[in-house]
Amino acid sequence: MLILDHLWIILALPLLGAAINGLLGKNFRKPIVNAVGIGSVSVAFLSVAELVREFMRLSAGQIPWVKSYFTWITAGQFKVDFALQVDQLTIVMLFVVTFVSLLVHIYSTGYMAHEEGYYRFFSYLNLFVFFMLTLVLAANVVLMFVGWEGVGLCSYLLIGFWFLKPSAISAGKKAFITTRIGDFGFTVGILLLFWTFKSVDFRTIFAQTLHMQPEAFAPAGVLTLICLLLFTGAIGKSAQLPLYVWLPDAMEGPTPVSALIHAATMVTAGVYMVARMNPLFSRAPFAMFIVALVGALTAFYAATIGLVQTDIKKVLAYSTVSQLGYMFLGLGVGSYAAGVFHLMTHAFFKGLLFLAAGSVIHAMGGDQEMPHMGGLRNKIPVTFWTMLIATFAIAGIPGFAGFFSKDEILEAAHSAPHASTLLWLLGLVGAGLTSFYMFRLVFLTFFGEPRYDEHKVHVHESPKSMTVPLILLAILSTVGGWVAAPHLVNGPDYFSNFLSPVFTAYPAAGAIVNEGAAPESASMVLLHALTGWPVIIALLGLLVAWWFYIKSPETPKKFAQSLRGPYTLILHKYYADELYNAAIIQPLLWVSTNVLWHVVDEGLIDGTVNGVARVARESGAELREIQSGNARSYASWVVIGAVGVTLLMLGLWGMGR
Amino acid sequence: MNLVPISYYLVLSAILFGLGIVAFVFKRNIITIFMAIELMLNAVNLAFVAFARAHNQLDGLVFVFFVIVVAAAEAAVGLAIVITVYQNRRTLNIEQINLLKF
Amino acid sequence: MSLPFIVFFICALVAVGGALMLILAREPIHSALSLVLVMISLAVLYLLLGAEFIAAVQIIVYAGAIMVLFVFVIMLLNAGIEERTDYSKLAKYAGLPLGMFLLLELAHWMAHSAVGATIANGSEAANTAASTRELSTQLFQKYLFPFEATSILILIAILGALVLAKKDE
Numbered sequence: 001m002l003i004l005d006h007l008w009i010i011l012a013l014p015l016l017g018a019a020i021n022g023l024l025g026k027n028f029r030k031p032i033v034n035a036v037g038i039g040s041v042s043v044a045f046l047s048v049a050e051l052v053r054e055f056m057r058l059s060a061g062q063i064p065w066v067k068s069y070f071t072w073i074t075a076g077q078f079k080v081d082f083a084l085q086v087d088q089l090t091i092v093m094l095f096v097v098t099f100v101s102l103l104v105h106i107y108s109t110g111y112m113a114h115e116e117g118y119y120r121f122f123s124y125l126n127l128f129v130f131f132m133l134t135l136v137l138a139a140n141v142v143l144m145f146v147g148w149e150g151v152g153l154c155s156y157l158l159i160g161f162w163f164l165k166p167s168a169i170s171a172g173k174k175a176f177i178t179t180r181i182g183d184f185g186f187t188v189g190i191l192l193l194f195w196t197f198k199s200v201d202f203r204t205i206f207a208q209t210l211h212m213q214p215e216a217f218a219p220a221g222v223l224t225l226i227c228l229l230l231f232t233g234a235i236g237k238s239a240q241l242p243l244y245v246w247l248p249d250a251m252e253g254p255t256p257v258s259a260l261i262h263a264a265t266m267v268t269a270g271v272y273m274v275a276r277m278n279p280l281f282s283r284a285p286f287a288m289f290i291v292a293l294v295g296a297l298t299a300f301y302a303a304t305i306g307l308v309q310t311d312i313k314k315v316l317a318y319s320t321v322s323q324l325g326y327m328f329l330g331l332g333v334g335s336y337a338a339g340v341f342h343l344m345t346h347a348f349f350k351g352l353l354f355l356a357a358g359s360v361i362h363a364m365g366g367d368q369e370m371p372h373m374g375g376l377r378n379k380i381p382v383t384f385w386t387m388l389i390a391t392f393a394i395a396g397i398p399g400f401a402g403f404f405s406k407d408e409i410l411e412a413a414h415s416a417p418h419a420s421t422l423l424w425l426l427g428l429v430g431a432g433l434t435s436f437y438m439f440r441l442v443f444l445t446f447f448g449e450p451r452y453d454e455h456k457v458h459v460h461e462s463p464k465s466m467t468v469p470l471i472l473l474a475i476l477s478t479v480g481g482w483v484a485a486p487h488l489v490n491g492p493d494y495f496s497n498f499l500s501p502v503f504t505a506y507p508a509a510g511a512i513v514n515e516g517a518a519p520e521s522a523s524m525v526l527l528h529a530l531t532g533w534p535v536i537i538a539l540l541g542l543l544v545a546w547w548f549y550i551k552s553p554e555t556p557k558k559f560a561q562s563l564r565g566p567y568t569l570i571l572h573k574y575y576a577d578e579l580y581n582a583a584i585i586q587p588l589l590w591v592s593t594n595v596l597w598h599v600v601d602e603g604l605i606d607g608t609v610n611g612v613a614r615v616a617r618e619s620g621a622e623l624r625e626i627q628s629g630n631a632r633s634y635a636s637w638v639v640i641g642a643v644g645v646t647l648l649m650l651g652l653w654g655m656g657r
Numbered sequence: 658m659n660l661v662p663i664s665y666y667l668v669l670s671a672i673l674f675g676l677g678i679v680a681f682v683f684k685r686n687i688i689t690i691f692m693a694i695e696l697m698l699n700a701v702n703l704a705f706v707a708f709a710r711a712h713n714q715l716d717g718l719v720f721v722f723f724v725i726v727v728a729a730a731e732a733a734v735g736l737a738i739v740i741t742v743y744q745n746r747r748t749l750n751i752e753q754i755n756l757l758k759f
Numbered sequence: 760m761s762l763p764f765i766v767f768f769i770c771a772l773v774a775v776g777g778a779l780m781l782i783l784a785r786e787p788i789h790s791a792l793s794l795v796l797v798m799i800s801l802a803v804l805y806l807l808l809g810a811e812f813i814a815a816v817q818i819i820v821y822a823g824a825i826m827v828l829f830v831f832v833i834m835l836l837n838a839g840i841e842e843r844t845d846y847s848k849l850a851k852y853a854g855l856p857l858g859m860f861l862l863l864e865l866a867h868w869m870a871h872s873a874v875g876a877t878i879a880n881g882s883e884a885a886n887t888a889a890s891t892r893e894l895s896t897q898l899f900q901k902y903l904f905p906f907e908a909t910s911i912l913i914l915i916a917i918l919g920a921l922v923l924a925k926k927d928e
Contacts, residue, residue: 629758631690631751632854633847635682639857642678646864661767666808667869669771673797675862676778682854685844686787688833692794695825696778699801702817710808715890715897721813722898725820726909730916732825736832737923743836752846 003051004058007067007084010047010094011133013040018126025119030109037122038105041129045098052091063087063501066139066203073142080200085139089502092340093136093272096347097265101129103469104260107355110465111256111362121161121254128154132265136272140201141190144273148186148237151266152179158261159253171249178246182236189229196222206279206506214283217418227280227287231294234270240298240328244321245576251313255358258313263320263354264347271327271343275336279506282334289418292332296413296426299325301574303433307440308560308571311368312357315441319394320350322430326409329427333420335412336503337496341484342405344495348480349393349402352473356387359462359470360445364452370444377446379459382467384446386474391442393477395435396538401481403535406431408484410534428533435541443549666707673700686749687739691732698728763807770807773800787838791829798822812891 003009017040025033058065068083105125112121128151135147152175160172190200197205215221219228234240239247250262261267274281274291281288302322309315323346330339361368363380377384393402410431413424461467483495548555560567569575626637649655677697684690702721709717739749746754777797784790798821805814845851898906 627758628847629755630847630850631754632682632685632850636847636850636854636857639678639682639854639861643857643861643864646861646868650864650868661763661807664870665767665771666804668866669774669804671865671869672775672862673778674865675858676775676782678861679855679858680778680782682850682858683782684790685842686838688829688836688838689781689787689790692781692787692790692829695821696781696794696797699798699821702813703801703804706805706808706810706813709810715893718810718813718890718894719897719902721810722816722894723902723905723909725816727912729820729825730909730913732828733916734919734923736828737920740832740836741923749836749838750842750844752844755846 002054003047004054004065004086005067007051007086007137008069010044010051011084011130011137013044013047014126014129014133016040018123018130021119021126022123025123028119030113030118033119033122034109037126038102038109040126041098041102041105044129044133045102048094048098051086051094055086055091060501064090064139064203068139077198078194078200080140080142082143083139083201084137085202086137087502088499089272089275089340090136092344092499094133096268096344097129097132097136100264100347100351100473101125101132101260103472104256104264104351104355107259107358107466107469108254108256110463111358112254115254117161121158124154124157124161125256125260128158128261128266132269135269139203141193141205142200144276145186145190148233148269148273149183151261151269152176152183152237155179155250155261155266158257159250161253161257165252168252171246171252175246175250178243179236182233182243185229185231185236186233189226189233192222192226192229196226202276209279209283209506212283214285217285217289219286221284223280224284224287227277227284228290230273230277231270231287231291234273234328235294236270238267238270238324238328239321240270240294240325241301242576244298244302245580247321248314248317248573251311251317255313255354255361258317259351259354259358262317263350267320267324268327268343268347271324271331271339274328274331275340275502278336278503281331282506285417288332288334290332292329292413292416292423293419295325295328295330295332296423296430297325298322299329299430300426300433301325303430303437304570305573306437307433308567310370312360312370312373312441312445313354313368315370315437316350316353316357319353319434319438322434323350323394325430326406326427329413329423330409333412333416333423335408337493337499338405338408338412340499341481341495342402342409345393345401345405345477345480348473349390349400349477352386352390352470352477353394355466355470355473356383356390359383359466360387362462362466363459365457367452367457370441372452373445373450374448374452375446375450376459380461382461382470386467386470387446388442389474390477391438393481394438395541396431396534397542398535399478401477401479403538404481404484407532407534428537431534432537432541435538436545439542439545440549443545447550448553663707663711667704670700670704670707673697673703685751687742687751687754688736688749690751691735691739695728695732698724766803766807770800770803773797774804785840787833788830791826791833794829795822795826798826809890812894 017036020036021028021033025036028036055063055065064085064087066083066085068081070082071079072082073080105122108121108125112118115121131147131150131154133147135144135151138144138147156172156176159175160168162168193205194200197208199205199208209223212223215223218224236243247262247267251258253262281291299322302318302325306315306318306322309318323342327339327342327346330336330342359380360373360376360383363376363383364373367373389400393400396403396406410424410427413427414420416423484493486492486494548559572578626633674697677693677700680693680696681690684693702724705717705721705724709715709721742754743749748754774797777793777800780793781790781797784793798817802814802817802822805811805817
């Protein structure tokens with residue numbers, strides 16, 4: 001029971017690493033920085049492995065395992081402990097976070113080898129891991145929010161890592177501010193949560209929900225309101241419509257950051273949060289519908305933008321936004337396990353995609369534009385093959401990880417209680433688009449003739465520190481989905497079964513928890529899966545991409561010419577940033593300058609303070625004129641005083657008689 | 658025997674005091690102002706003597722004695738100051754001796 | 760209309776007239792002489808009130824020494840008609856009304872006070888014979904300390920006057 005009793009160790013190690021590297025790292029040589037950074041995360045990962053072993057030996061009644069270490073806040077009824085909890089969902093998240101973090105750390109030793117501020121990078125990365133683990137291990141909403149905010153902070157720090165670059169600074173600010181808008185909704189949600197349940201502890205809250213009926217399908221009712229507010233936080237943090245605008249800009253940060261934070265872990269915090277709060281969401285059907293709708297729309301919308309981007313990282317960014325939409329779609333239709341499953345597989349293949357893209361960029365000497373690439377597959381084979389595997393995974397080619405998770409989600413969408421056809425259709429078309437633009441990426445980058453000057457750019461394979469993580473992630477992208485594979489032959493879905501206690505512990509009458517379709521015979525199920533729409537559309541996307549970029553490369557240009565309007569719209573990302581700027585930012589700036597600054601700050605506040613001083617000065621100036629040096633006037637004042645006192649004596653003090 | 662009621666003396670004292678104040682405020686020569694002060698003191702002396710008579714006590718008269726003595730001392734020193742001021746400022750107009758101001 | 764009344768009114772008129780002349784005179788010397796007139800009339804009033812010693816002291820010290828000192832200083836400084844400066848607006852406009860108001864108020868108060876109606880009681884003889892002796896007894900017994908203190912006060916005044924009026928060597 002070593003780790004279960006001392007869960008804080010998992011948190012303390014990355015924090016320690018961050019502190020050591022941050023405070024002392026300036027003087028360390030690179031190997032020491034590496035040792036501290038990678039060491040802390042690897043020990044955390046080993047602790048998680050040990051934790052899993054101990055967890056498996058717990059009985060059902062001991063789960064969720066909660067350990068409270070000290071009382072952090074007490075204010076009347078509001079009590080928040082530093083309490084950590086472990087259940088199956090936590091285990092999945094811990095595994096994903098620590099493993100992918102470890103691989104990114106190792107990768108970074110190669111990628112960031114020639115960078116200034118090497119120690120600072122690792123310090124921030126460790127700090128991020130600490131906060132993410134806090135978020136995942138928290139046993140109450142407030143501690144989770146601490147982790148939530150902390151990862152936002154680290155995201156800001158890491159996006160703006162090259163802080164001398166203005167675009168990086170702006171991107172960091174944009175990320176922080178946009179997620180802040182969502183966090184505001186989240187905070188109000190926490191307040192409402194506490195007000196309703198008188199506690200912020202998960203177990204306490206969920207136990208109270210057992211007595212609650214599911215609410216009506218309407219934007220009313222306290223549970224629906226809480227869930228919607230919490231979901232706005234997820235919209236911000238997990239880059240859904242309309243708060244996704246920060247994620248493409250976040251590509252200004254180093255590629256390992258994009259891989260870890262903006263693909264595998266931080267952006268999945270929203271998904272984790274909704275999954276964790278499933279007893280509440282299950283009782284708020286309208287909120288679930290909104291979750292699914294936002295997810296599906298985002299999945300489709302972001303996929304359309306990804307079709308025409310030329311920066312390799314931007315394609316992957318929009319792809320991330322789109323895939324997160326799928327996760328929310330899965331959660332929103334009641335298939336929580338499918339959403340979390342896709343979270344896990346996505347962490348593997350998207351992390352791999354970003355790391356491989358980093359490898360490509362490294363090979364190209366820093367160039368990220370795909371029109372400058374081409375024909376790289378023979379020059380950087382390891383990168384090519386791993387990226388290809390990841391592309392198969394994301395496109396949903398059968399056998400690879402993404403296929404299983406995406407298939408589950410689309411199937412669940414099919415049998416959703418509200419607007420199932422629309423959701424399913426959005427998801428399906430989005431999957432097709434995903435397949436297309438991912439294969440477009442591969443074909444443009446690795447196939448065809450080189451479009452760069454071979455004398456200027458020396459393409460070389462990356463060092464082992466970068467390729468080994470690629471290979472490990474490629475393996476996981478392949479086998480990672482097989483935990484659900486037996487489901488296809490009517491066997492047990494190990495993953496969903498493992499997670500089901502989390503999602504069925506607080507069952508609501510008539511709640512929508514979608515855990516599977518009607519049983520058919522084994523072979524029928526397999527055939528059905530292999531020839532279902534998702535597979536067809538994935539292969540269709542592959543085919544069209546092959547046609548566009550290998551068979552007849554002039555087709556894209558002709559297509560763009562004929563559909564000039566829509567093409568320009570998509571190329572400029574539906575003018576979303578311009579729209580936000582005009583509709584929100586400029587008016588806000590106007591109000592801030594003209595009202596808040598001139599009127600309130602200068603007029604009222606400065607006016608009041610300066611006014612007081614001015615009154616004092618002016619009245620003093622008036623009053624000092626009394627001391628004129630003229631004795632006659634002094635005498636007059638004395639007489640006035642005498643008259644006054646006499647009047648007082650006669651009148652007020654009654655000495656007249 | 659109809660003696661004069663004490664209140665008559667007190668009214669006279671008040672009148673003299675008021676006139677002394679008016680003189681103090683209106684006159685510009687320092688020495689004249691000093692004399693106005695002496696007038697006020699005299700008015701007060703009259704009031705004291707009247708009250709001493711009214712209560713049939715001698716304490717009022719003792720006080721008058723002391724007032725006269727102090728007035729004498731004050732006049733001596735005050736006029737010495739006036740002379741010094743005149744030697745420096747060459748004017749006896751109190752409105753032109755106004756350096757003690759803001 | 761007995762003799763004390765007539766004497767009182769004459770002396771009162773003279774005193775008030777002297778005070779008015781003090782205000783209205785243009786030369787300081789005229790003011791000084793009017794003040795002497797006031798003092799003399801007040802001395803008579805003291806006599807009416809039965810305070811002969813005080814009346815005598817008034818004439819000797821006040822009218823005879825202090826006012827002489829005033830006159831000497833006026834002559835020494837050659838104080839002439841004063842210039843008509845009016846730097847203080849407050850004194851110009853508010854001085855007279857306020858002064859008159861104070862005057863009338865005090866007079867009214869005195870006129871209607873509880874004490875004022877008292878007629879000097881007791882026989883004149885009883886007061887006069889013993890008054891000076893009584894007074895001196897009080898002065899040297901009950902009020903000995905103030906008496907000695909005032910002698911020191913006079914000493915200081917002499918020194919002060921000497922120092923102030925000395926010419927710078």
